[in-house]
Amino acid sequence: MRATSLVKQILGLKGVVVSEVSLSEGEVRVNLKLSRAKLLCPKCKYSTMSCYDTKTVDSRWRHLNMGVRQTWLSCSLGDSNLQDMG
Numbered sequence: 001m002r003a004t005s006l007v008k009q010i011l012g013l014k015g016v017v018v019s020e021v022s023l024s025e026g027e028v029r030v031n032l033k034l035s036r037a038k039l040l041c042p043k044c045k046y047s048t049m050s051c052y053d054t055k056t057v058d059s060r061w062r063h064l065n066m067g068v069r070q071t072w073l074s075c076s077l078g079d080s081n082l083q084d085m086g
Helices: 003-011
Strands: 016-024 027-034 051-054 059-066 069-075 078-080
Touching: 003 016, 003 027
Parallel strands: 027 069
Antiparallel strands: 016 027, 051 078, 059 069
16 A cells, blocks of 8 residues: 555545655655545535636645644645635
8 A cells, every 4th residue: 555545544535635745853744636626615516627816835734643743734725716705
């Protein structure tokens, strides 16, 4: 089993692909990619492939520790092109 598959199962990640896992002193860094091509509005469930805003810096979240190491998840996100949703 690959390290990326193992980390995905251990952390219970769904809807993403684990692209890279790296270990450094005291932390585990997990880079993610969205597994779907379409963006989904969380309010109205509208889906689109159109994206008006992409960040140059990945979003980053803290997950529960893996043993004594802090676990950090990072993923590049975009916003859907819905003007009236605010």
